[in-house]
Every structure is written in structure tokens, then in C-alpha cells.
Amino acid sequence: MTFLLEAKGMTKRFGGLVAVNNVSFGVGAKEILSVIGPNGAGKSTLFKLISSFLRPTAGEVLFRGERISDLAPHIAARKGVVRTFQETTVFRNMSVRDNVIIAHHLRSKASLLGYFFATRQAKEDEAAFGRSADEILGFLGLESIAGETARNLPHGHLRGLGIAIGLATDPAVLLLDEPFAGMNHDETMKAVAMVRKLRERGLTILLVEHDMQAVMKISDRIVVLNFGQKIAEGTPSEIQRNDKVIEAYLGIEDEAIGL
Amino acid sequence: MSISRRIIAVTAFLILVFAVIPILIAVSGRKDFYYTLSSVALLSMASAGVWLTFHIGRINIGQGAYALMGGYVSAILVMSYGVSFWWTLPLAGLFCALASILIGLPILRLRGVYFAMVTLVLTEVARLLALALPVTQGAKGITSIPLPGAVEVFGLTLVPDFTMMENPRIAFYYLSVALMTACFALMHRLVNSRIGHICMSLQQNEELASSIGINIAQIRVIAYAISSFLGGLAGAVFVAATQSVYPSSFTVADSINFMLNCFLGGLGYVFGPMLGTLVLYFGWNLLFETGRFQLLIYSALMIALMLVLPNGLLSLGTLRKER
Numbered sequence: 318m319t320f321l322l323e324a325k326g327m328t329k330r331f332g333g334l335v336a337v338n339n340v341s342f343g344v345g346a347k348e349i350l351s352v353i354g355p356n357g358a359g360k361s362t363l364f365k366l367i368s369s370f371l372r373p374t375a376g377e378v379l380f381r382g383e384r385i386s387d388l389a390p391h392i393a394a395r396k397g398v399v400r401t402f403q404e405t406t407v408f409r410n411m412s413v414r415d416n417v418i419i420a421h422h423l424r425s426k427a428s429l430l431g432y433f434f435a436t437r438q439a440k441e442d443e444a445a446f447g448r449s450a451d452e453i454l455g456f457l458g459l460e461s462i463a464g465e466t467a468r469n470l471p472h473g474h475l476r477g478l479g480i481a482i483g484l485a486t487d488p489a490v491l492l493l494d495e496p497f498a499g500m501n502h503d504e505t506m507k508a509v510a511m512v513r514k515l516r517e518r519g520l521t522i523l524l525v526e527h528d529m530q531a532v533m534k535i536s537d538r539i540v541v542l543n544f545g546q547k548i549a550e551g552t553p554s555e556i557q558r559n560d561k562v563i564e565a566y567l568g569i570e571d572e573a574i575g576l
Numbered sequence: 577m578s579i580s581r582r583i584i585a586v587t588a589f590l591i592l593v594f595a596v597i598p599i600l601i602a603v604s605g606r607k608d609f610y611y612t613l614s615s616v617a618l619l620s621m622a623s624a625g626v627w628l629t630f631h632i633g634r635i636n637i638g639q640g641a642y643a644l645m646g647g648y649v650s651a652i653l654v655m656s657y658g659v660s661f662w663w664t665l666p667l668a669g670l671f672c673a674l675a676s677i678l679i680g681l682p683i684l685r686l687r688g689v690y691f692a693m694v695t696l697v698l699t700e701v702a703r704l705l706a707l708a709l710p711v712t713q714g715a716k717g718i719t720s721i722p723l724p725g726a727v728e729v730f731g732l733t734l735v736p737d738f739t740m741m742e743n744p745r746i747a748f749y750y751l752s753v754a755l756m757t758a759c760f761a762l763m764h765r766l767v768n769s770r771i772g773h774i775c776m777s778l779q780q781n782e783e784l785a786s787s788i789g790i791n792i793a794q795i796r797v798i799a800y801a802i803s804s805f806l807g808g809l810a811g812a813v814f815v816a817a818t819q820s821v822y823p824s825s826f827t828v829a830d831s832i833n834f835m836l837n838c839f840l841g842g843l844g845y846v847f848g849p850m851l852g853t854l855v856l857y858f859g860w861n862l863l864f865e866t867g868r869f870q871l872l873i874y875s876a877l878m879i880a881l882m883l884v885l886p887n888g889l890l891s892l893g894t895l896r897k898e899r
Contacts, residue, residue, distance in 0.1 A: 368787070394789040402787070408780040411773075419777050423789035425770075429798070432770040443770065486788050 321346045321521050322367070322398065322490050326376035329362050336362040338545040339376070344490065349512065349522045351532045354542035355565060360525045361494075363542065367523065368400035368492050369393035380490070395423055397489035401479045403498065409468040413459065413478055416467055417450040420485035424449075453484050456518075457511060473504050480511065484518075491515065493524035497531045509535050533557065541565065593753045598746070610745040614817060616857050617752035621759045622810040623837035623849035625803035628763065630843050631772070632799045633779035634684065638695030639807045640831035641702035642672040646808025647815035647825055651718040652711060654816075661724035662735075665812055672808025673801040680800040684793070687782075699831040706823035717822035724816055748817045755813065756850070759806060764846050766802075775799055807834075840881065842888020851889055 320343030329337040337359040344350045354360050365371040367378050369390045378386040385393050393399075408416045424446070425432075427439035454460045457477050462470065467478060476496060483491050496512065497505045509531055516522055526532050532539060533553045541549040541556060543565040549556055556562055601609050622639050629636035646668035653659040653667060683694045706712045723738035724747075738744045766772055777785045778792055786792045815821040837856055841848025859877070863870045885891055 370783070370787075389791075389793075390783075390786040391789045391791050394787060399789075400787050402784060406781055406784050408777050408784065410780055411776065415773065419770075419773050420788040422774070429771055433766060435769065439770070482784070482788060 320344055320379075321348075321381065322523065323379040324363075324367060324376070325379065327363065327366055327373050327378070328375040329359075329366055329371060330374045335545050337366065337373075337542075340540075340542065340545075340547045341376075342540045342547065342550055344521055344523050346521055347516055347519060348537045349516055349524070349535055350538050350540065351536040352523070352525045352540045352542060353527070353529070353532055357544075358542040359545040360542055362545075364400070364492060364494055364525045368398065370400070394486055394488070397487075398492065399483050399486045399488035399490070400492040401483040401494055401496070403479075403494050405475070407467045407470075407475060407478050407482065409466075411467060412463070413465050413467055413470070413474075413481075414447075414450055414454065414463040416478060417453055417481050417485050418443075418446045420482040421446040421449060423486050450481075450485065453481050456514070457481050457484075472499060473507075476500075476508065477511070480515070484515070488520065490521045490523060493522060493526075495526055496524055497526055497528040500528075505531050590757070593757070594750070598749070607743065607745065610743070610749040611817070612857070612861075614745070614749045614752040615814070616854050617749075617756040618810040618814050618817075619834070619857065620837065620850045620853035621756050622807045623834045623841075623853050624759055624763050624846075625806035626834045627838045627843070627846070627849045628766075628775070628799050628803045628806075630838055631767065631775045631779060632796055633687070633782070634796070634800075635688070635692040635835065636695050636800075636803065637692050637828075637831045637835050638698035639803070639834040640699040640826035640828065641695075642676060642804040642807030643811030643814070643830065644699075644702045644706060644821075644823075644826040645675060646672050646811030647821040648706060648712055648718070649808070650812035651721050651815050651821045654721055655718055656711075661722075661816055662727055665809060668812035669805040669809040672811075673805040676801050676804030677797055680797050680804075681793075684796040684800060696828065696831065699826070699828045703823045703827060712823070715823060717820060717825075719820040721816065721819045721821070723819065745817075748813070752813060752817075755809065759809075760847060760850060767846050836878065840878075840888060842890035844887055845890040848888050848890050855889065 323343040325341050327337055327340045328335070340359075340363060342350070352360055352363060362371065366373050366386065369378075369385060369388050369392075373386055376386075377384050380393075380396055380398050383396070385396055385398060388396070408419065411419070425442055427436055427442050431439045451460070451463070454463050457480060459474065459477050459481060462474055467475070470478065480491075480493070480496070493512070497508055500508060505528060512522060512524070512535055536553055538550065538552055539556045540547060541559070541562050543561075548561045548565060549559045551559070597613065601607065622643050625642075626636045626639045649668040649671045650661065650664040653664040654661055659667070679698070683691060686694060707714055712718070723744050724735075725739070726733055726737040727735040736747070738747050741747055767775075774785075774790060774795055777790065778795055782792050811826065815825065818825075833856065837852035838849050839852065840856055841850065841852030860870075860874060863874050866873055881889075
């Protein structure tokens, strides 16, 4: 299997602490891959390494065979690897629609000066961004809140807006940072359905998550981290039966990992 | 605002500054207002630059450095190299913009109070440099700078020679106000175009902005360069109007005032710095009557205003709309 996005021997040290230690895995096109692990296992660090927000101490991230791990985040985004944030990270003082419109930046054909002088290309861009933003908001069922200011939104909608912003960049791989955190059962089920729809759009999804039930339901494959190391990789059913994983999660009730 | 209302507003503004105010000054005989209002116009340009750096989420207390730099560039070019004042205007702006790119590349990575502190120091560094460098002639400064000459294109006199005028202050008034009008027209367009929205996205969340592919380092430097360009331009005209420049022509206090002008007018409004400069400049002068209580009353009023109107004077208009 050739991978669209591949992490090879990823290692990140913070001083004496090894947050991520020699982790390798790959994500195939249109796959949903989840990275899970107990608190402090290095999930967030790995997430930042893959999205180029941190530089690895050793190892590399390859996207379509090209090394992206030393690039600035906006260059990685331009290549097609885009991350979302946890809920509070939106443009708080803009309307929901403006949030999504601004996120179309990578699709701009006009230059900055073109926007200043409102050239024909700039006007076409703006019109296209508006249409696309409406389409994305409709796709995610957020059209009713398009005019709201982002800071007034409830949690669930903020998460949706985060995904809408990610979608607007037209990524090949979307990295989701704990998309189900803080959600109740119903909200989680809706969000799971939403992530599935993203894959149907042709996206490859890599997500980092705590919520076991949701992860088991949604993932094609799962990578399990513990103390910065990969301890297991496989399909949800393989992971559920993996002794090392059960051991790592010991102390958490069995239901929590979907047994 | 609809297009027709906008045309009316722009026309009214132009008539006010180019016709009504000169007529009022002529009728009242208060010729000193030409100088005062030119100063307000120039200071509001420098403040507009500061406002733009606020727009990308940076507190800029260093505009005085660029105003001083622009002033010296113009003065030195005129005095030592015999360049026409009119050429030194854009050159002073460009020099400041280039300098700000070099300075901005490292310091714009800083955020919040750290950036503010560095820019504050920048003003002081500029003053000390002006004292130390041979080309700026130290504490003596550069004085007796000739007034701007005429601008002629193909024998057609666009701008008459300032030295031939009975009162060059009037000419400086028109020059300053014209530049201010152009500056705010440019700023208005900038902020309402997609560039303004990109700047705003930086102000609200730089990480998110970079995750959607915006080159945040580039946008920051561009905004800072435009800001410094305006500061340099204002400084150059100011120096020409006073015909002299000293290391203390623009100090830390001026830098702080540029920032306060933005606060007072309103950080959310392009025209905030213009109104803020006008109110602050005249407010300070009016308080002169109170003698030694001037600074005390002034500070108390500023604190009160920021508590009551945290979004600036221009938010009064929107407050009424919301009710």
C-alpha cells in the first residue's frame, strides 16, 4: 500500500523529555486514521509535528513522497495538509460566513494588490469564495448560523465552524484535533456522521482523539501511543483485542475502549 | 453605507477641509490655526499607520522613530544633496518602509506587550542615533531648511514656490490635508478589501491564519512597512513646515500619543485615528488654561474615556444604532 501521508521515525525531544519517540505510520488516500492514547502519550505533539507546527528532532513527514516536516505551516497547508484546532480557535470577531470566506485564501488567484484595486480577477475570486462558503456551510448544516458572530456560538457549532474553515482550504488531508472532545452522545454521533461525509468528499482524515467509542466507530485504522511510543496499529477490532492497548488503558473501565 | 451616501460624505469632508475651514480661518483672523490643523493632519497620518499595526494585532509605540527618520532623510537630502523637497517626500517614506522591513522581520515575531516594549525602545534608539551620527549633526539638529520649491510639469506650475508666498503656512495646510485625505482614502480601501480581512484574521488568531495558508510573516511585514511609510511621510512634511529637525523632534511621548490617538478614536474604525488626533491635540491645548493641573486633568479624562468608551469615540455612533 502506498501512503498519501507518511510519518517516518518521528521523534520530538523537549529538553530531557522525549514526547514522541520513533513513531512511524502511514495514511492511505481516503482513509480515516485515528491516533489515540492515554493522557500525556504524545498525541498532541505528534499532531503538531505532522501539521508542521513543530519541527521534529528526528524523523520526517512525507506527503505524496515529499518531505513537509521542515516547512512553515502555511506552506504545508498550500501543499494540501491542513489542520483544525480545538473549538476556541476561530476568528472570534468575524461572522461565521466571513470566517469561511477568509479561509479560502489558498484558492486566491488575484494578488494582494489585485484585491486592493479590485481587479476583475479579485472580484471573481470574492464571488467564488462567497458561493463556496455557502456551499460548505450548507454541507455541514451550518447555513442557519452564517450571519452569527463566531464568539457567540455554542460549542458544537464552533467545532463545525472549525471544520468548515479547514474545508475551505480544499485540503487533501485534514487533520482533526480532538473533534469529539466535550460532546455528549448525540453530538458525537452527529460529528461522526460529519467526518464520514468529509471522507465521501474525497478527503483523507487523520484525527487525534480521546473518545474511544467514537474512534472505534469511525476509524479504518487506529494507531495507539503510550509514553511517546507506538504500541499498536490496526483495525478497530484488532486494537480492541490488543493486550498492550488494554494494559495501557488499565484503570479505565472496559466499556471505555468499547469492549 | 450606500454609494450615494458615501459620495455625499466624501464631498462634505472635502468641502469642509479645503473650503470651509480656510474661509473660517480667514473670517476669524486666527491664522495660527493653519499650523495647528496642519499638525493635526500630519499627526493623524502617522497615527493611521499605528492603527494599521493595531489591525494586525500589534501594539506599536514606535511610530515616533519613523517620523524622526523620515524627517531627517528629507532634511539631509534637501540640505546636503540639494534634492527637491518633493522628491524627498516619497524617498523619506520609502526609506522608512525599507528600514521597518529590516527591523520588523525579527521583532514582528513578538506579540503583545513584548512587541510594544521593543517599539517603545525603538523611538529612544532613533533619538540617540540622531544625537550620535555625524550626518544628523547631533543635538544642534538641522536648521534653516529651505521651503519647498515649485512643482512644474512641462512648464505648467502644479504647485507654486512656497518661498514666494505671503504665508507658506497656508500652503502647508493644503499639502498636509491633501496628504491626509489620500492616506485615509488608501486606508479605507485597504481595510475594506480582502487585505483588510486578512489583517484582521492575523489580529484574531495567527496560528489559525497560518493553518489556512496565510503567510503571516509576510502580511505582518507589509502592514508594518505601510505603517512606517506613513510615519516617515508625516515626519518629512512636519520637518519641512517647521524648517528644522532635532533629535527631540519626535520623542517617546509622541509615539505614545500616536497610539493614544488610535485608542481615543476607536481601534475598530479606519477614521478613528483622524478623530482621535483632532480631539487629543485640541483637548491638550484647551487644558493649557488649567496650568499645572493640565496633565492631571488630561490623564483623568483619558482614563475615564477609556472606561466609558473602550471602543473609542466613534463607537458612540454604533451604540445609538444598537439601542
